[in-house]
Amino acid sequence: MKYSLSQVNEIVHGRLLNIDEGKARQLFVTSVDFDSRRIRQNGLFLPISDHDHPKIHEKFADYTIAGVDGHLFIDAAAKKGAAASLADHFVDSKLPIIQVEDTQLAFWQLAADYLKRINPTRIAVTGSNGKTTTKDLIASILATKYRVHHTEASNNNEIGLPKTILDMPEDTQIAVFEIGMDRPGQLTALSGLIQPDIALITMIGEAHIAFFKTRERIADAKIEIITGLKKDGTFIYDGDEPLLTARAGQFAGRKITFGLGAQNRYKLEHVSSNSTLSFDLNQQHYQVNLLGAFNAKNTAAAIAAAECFDLTPSDIQTGLDQLQLTKNRLQLLNGSQGEKIISDVYNSNPTAAREAIHILQSFPSKGHKFLVLGDMLELGDQAAAMHMALKEPIQTAGFDHVYLVGPLMQNLARDLNAPHYDQKSLDRLTTDLKAQLSPGDVVLLKASHGLHLEKVEQSLI
Numbered sequence: 246m247k248y249s250l251s252q253v254n255e256i257v258h259g260r261l262l263n264i265d266e267g268k269a270r271q272l273f274v275t276s277v278d279f280d281s282r283r284i285r286q287n288g289l290f291l292p293i294s295d296h297d298h299p300k301i302h303e304k305f306a307d308y309t310i311a312g313v314d315g316h317l318f319i320d321a322a323a324k325k326g327a328a329a330s331l332a333d334h335f336v337d338s339k340l341p342i343i344q345v346e347d348t349q350l351a352f353w354q355l356a357a358d359y360l361k362r363i364n365p366t367r368i369a370v371t372g373s374n375g376k377t378t379t380k381d382l383i384a385s386i387l388a389t390k391y392r393v394h395h396t397e398a399s400n401n402n403e404i405g406l407p408k409t410i411l412d413m414p415e416d417t418q419i420a421v422f423e424i425g426m427d428r429p430g431q432l433t434a435l436s437g438l439i440q441p442d443i444a445l446i447t448m449i450g451e452a453h454i455a456f457f458k459t460r461e462r463i464a465d466a467k468i469e470i471i472t473g474l475k476k477d478g479t480f481i482y483d484g485d486e487p488l489l490t491a492r493a494g495q496f497a498g499r500k501i502t503f504g505l506g507a508q509n510r511y512k513l514e515h516v517s518s519n520s521t522l523s524f525d526l527n528q529q530h531y532q533v534n535l536l537g538a539f540n541a542k543n544t545a546a547a548i549a550a551a552e553c554f555d556l557t558p559s560d561i562q563t564g565l566d567q568l569q570l571t572k573n574r575l576q577l578l579n580g581s582q583g584e585k586i587i588s589d590v591y592n593s594n595p596t597a598a599r600e601a602i603h604i605l606q607s608f609p610s611k612g613h614k615f616l617v618l619g620d621m622l623e624l625g626d627q628a629a630a631m632h633m634a635l636k637e638p639i640q641t642a643g644f645d646h647v648y649l650v651g652p653l654m655q656n657l658a659r660d661l662n663a664p665h666y667d668q669k670s671l672d673r674l675t676t677d678l679k680a681q682l683s684p685g686d687v688v689l690l691k692a693s694h695g696l697h698l699e700k701v702e703q704s705l706i
Contacts, residue, residue, distance in 0.1 A: 246359050247410050250329050250341060251290065255350035256358045257331070258572040259343035263558065264329075271339065274328050277355070277411045279404060281318035286326035290317045291352055293348035293404070294333060301347040309349065309404050309430050326366060349674050357438060365394070365420040368550055370449025371432060371470050373463060374403070375596050376541040377571050378535070379447050380423040382547035386564030387419050389565055390556060397423035398571055399591070406435055417452045419554070427456060427623070429466050436473030443550055445481040446476045447543055449488050450633070451595040451624070458625070464488035471496040481549050484509040503545040511549045516541045519609055520577070533565040536575045536587065537604045547598050573699060575604070580705045583684025584612070589691045590698040593621045595631045598691060599638055605689040612685030613645035615678065617701065619692025620651030632657050645682060648674060651696050668696060675704040 251269040254261055261269055284290055292315030304307050319330045319338045325656040329341040331348045345351040360367075377399050394417040396409045401423040413420060424435040424542065440699045449464045468489070470619035471480055476498055479507045482489045484502025493500055503511035516524040516538050523532040524541045526548060533544055535619045548561055556564075570576065573591040580586045587608065589601050598621060605614055618637065624631050632653050637663060639647060651660040651668045658665035678688065678701070688705065692698045 246277070246415075247358050247572040249273050250326075250354075250632070251345070253329075253355060253598040254343050256355050257343060257345050259331070259351065262332075262342040262344055263339060263396070264341035269341070276530045277352075278409070279352075279408070279607045280313065281315070281322040281325060281327075281548055283439055287328045288322075288326060290319060290322035290327040291348055292319060292330065292332065292532040294348065296335070298347045300442065301350050307403050307428055309402070315348075323663060326624070343700050352404065352407045356473075359413070360410050360420075360439070363415060363417055363420075365413070365417045366440050366443075366554075368419065368421045368440045368443040369424055369436060369441035369443065369470055369473075370421065370445045370447070371426070371467055372445075373426050373448040373450030373452040373467070373544075374594070374600075376425065377541065377574055378541045379445065379546050380421050381570050382533075382544055382568060383445075383550050384421045385568045386547060386551040386556065386561050387421070387554060388567070389560045389564045391418045391554070392416050393419045393421060396423040397529040399423060399425065401425040401435075402430070403434070406438060409440075409693065410684075423501060424470070426466055426469075429462075429670060430469070432466060432469035433472045435449065436470050438475045440474070441470075441478060442475055443479045443481065443553060444470045444552060445546055446483065446489060447471060447546055448483050448596075449486055450594055451627075452592075452594045452596075456623070456625070461487060461488070464492060466497060470494045474498070477491070477554055481546060483546075487492075501549050503549050505542075509546050513545055519607060531558075531562060531565060533567075533568060535570075536608075536617055540575075541602050546570055551613055573702075577599070577705055578702070580682065582682045582686075582705075584682045584686040584705075585610075587666060587687065587689045588699070588702045588704060589689070590619075590696075590702060591637040591694050592694045593619070593691055595621060595634065601689060601691045602635070602638050602642055605644065605687065608687050608688045611684065612683055613681075614640075615646045615648070615681070615686060615688040616644045617648045617650065617674070617678070617688060617690045617692075617698065618654065619649075619696035619698055622693040622695050628653055629656065633660070636660055650674065650692060652697065671697065671700050672704075675701050678705065 250272045276288040279291045293311040375476040394413045485504035502509040514525045522535045524531040576588045578586040647663040
C-alpha cells in the first residue's frame with residue numbers, strides 16, 4: 246500500500262495533528278500494523294485501545310480490546326520507523342497523528358478503500374475445520390498461473406482481515422481470505438468487507454459449540470459468509486452436509502458442491518491416506534503431501550475453486566506439489582531422536598481430535614506410536630462429555646503410549662490409566678517422552694492452542 250497521510254485522513258474522516266495539510270500531502274505511508282514491534286520504516290501505526298466504544302461496537306460483531314492501551318506505544322512505533330499514527334484520543338507525542346473516532350473502524354475504512362483500489366478477484370474461506378489448509382491449497386494452486394495474495398497464518402478476525410488486505414501487493418490478481426467467527430454476525434461483517442466473488446465453507450463441526458450450543462446454530466453463523474457474496478459469484482460447500490444443503494438456497498447464484506456422495510459436482514473416489522493423500526476427483530487422479538483422509542474434501546474444495554479460473558488438471562497437480570502449509574496444522578516433522586512428529590497444535594475440537602487419532606492409527610511406523618492429547622477448549626457445558634467420548638477411538642486404536650494434558654483430560658486419563666499432566670508440567674512431559682522415544686517411533690501432538698503443545702514440539706525437534 247502507498248497513501249499520503251492526507252489521503253488516509255480523508256478516507257478515515259479524521260483530524261490531522263502535529264502536521265499541516267501541505268506536509269501531509271507529501272508524507273507517504275507504505276504499510277500498517279497494530280503491533281509497534283513489527284512496524285516498518287514509513288509505516289502507519291494503528292493502536293488498539295484498552296476500552297470499548299459502545300457506538301462503534303454496533304458496527305462489529307466482535308471487537309478487539311487490548312490488555313494494554315496501544316496508544317502508550319506510539320512513541321515506540323516512531324522509534325521503529327513509523328511515519329504517523331492513528332489515535333482515538335489525544336496523545337502527547339510529536340509524531341504526526343490522525344485523530345479518529347475509533348481506530349478499528351478507521352482500520353476497516355482504510356482496508357475497504359485499498360481493496361477497492363487494487364480490486365483483485367476475492368475468495369473467502371470459512372469452516373469449523375480445514376479453513377487454513379483449504380486457503381493454503383487454493384493459494385498454492387492458483388499461484389501456478391496468477392499473482393496471488395492470501396491470509397498469513399490464521400489472521401482471520403476483525404483486525405487480522407484488514408491487516409491482510411492492507412499487506413496485499415498492488416499487482417495482486419487474486420486474493421484468498423480466510424475468515425473465522427465465534428459469534429453470530431461476525432461473518433456478515435467480514436464478508437461484507439471482502440465482498441467475495443467466491444465464498445467457500447469447508448464443513449460444520451463442533452468448534453465454538455460452547456457459545457452456539459448446537460451444530461445447527463453453527464451452520465446458521467457459517468452461512469453468513471454469503472451475505473457479502475456478489476450476486477454473480479459462486480458458493481462452494483460440502484454437499485454431504487445436510488446442514489449446508491438445507492441453507493444453500495439462501496444464495497440464488499451459482500452453487501458448486503464437493504464430497505463423497507454421487508450428488509456432488511466434485512465427487513471424490515478412491516481416497517487413500519497413509520503418509521500422503523491420493524484420490525480421484527471426477528475421475529481425475531490427484532495426490533498431495535497431506536495427512537488424513539478428511540483432507541481429501543479440503544483439497545476437492547480447493548480444486549473446485551481453482552477450476553473457476555480455468556486451470557487444467559496439470560496446473561492443479563503442480564500447485565499441489567508446491568503446497569506449503571501454515572505451521573502447526575498436521576505438520577510432519579523429524580524429531581531429534583529419529584522419531585516422526587505429527588504436529589497439530591494450533592487448535593482442536595472433537596471432530597479434529599478423532600481425525601488426528603485415526604491419522605496416527607493408520608500412519609506407517611516401524612516403531613511405537615505415542616498419542617499426546619491436550620484439552621479441547623470452547624466446548625462449554627458439553628466439554629466433559631466430549632472429552633470422555635474420545636475414550637473409545639483411543640482404545641480401539643491401541644496406541645503404545647498415551648499422554649493426556651490439561652484439566653479437561655483428567656477423567657479420561659483416569660479411565661484409560663494414562664499419564665496426566667497439567668499445563669505447567671510440559672517440561673516433565675517432554676522429559677518423559679524423550680525417555681521413551683526411539684528411531685522409527687511416531688508422536689502425535691494434538692490440542693487447542695491454549696495448551697501450548699508447540700513448546701513440546703520445539704523440545705523434540
